[in-house]
Amino acid sequence: MGAIPITPAKQKEVGFMRYINRDILAKMIYRNKKIPKTLAEEIVKYIFDEFQKTLVEDGEIDIAKFGKFYCKDRSPRKGVNPNTGEEIFIGKRLTPKFKASSALTNAINHK
Template sequence: MNKVGLTEAVMKAVGIEVKKQATETVEAVFDTITKTLAKGEEVAITGFGTFKVAKRAARMGVNPRTGEKIQIAASIKPKFRAGKVLKEAVK
């Protein structure tokens, strides 16, 4: 399912008849999660899962083409951990 499919599913589930409203709702959810993570905070949705920011330390790596050792810079990545209800639903 992509964003358009999700928007259509929200329209049916909530009974929204105007696609623009459903699109704005879906966009608002994604935007809120993104902005919260950008501030370094986590988003916990009970039963669904938790979005959080994970910091990775700088480390040494190997270029697979040349075999040369390279320094990989520290980075910050978004992570998602599925909640119990979501895990059970997928089984």
């Protein structure tokens, strides 16, 4: 089942937002599923806590038709302190990454 493009008129009708944060997500769940607001907030907190825990444990999160969150090794390198211009050493570290699924990419491009 493909995504349906949202027209500007529909965006205005449903109160389309350009971003979603935890609070907005909890409010959307609360309003649409008619559950207590505190329960919706707990659900959102639980989901993101589990995402973080999975990534910290060097895991990966794969959400069908949305995308994959994973961690990637970054090699140590030299950098420059933008305030002082001083050269600094940045050690090896893991960086969180996201790769969109083809379904999400196609939906964004209205295919």
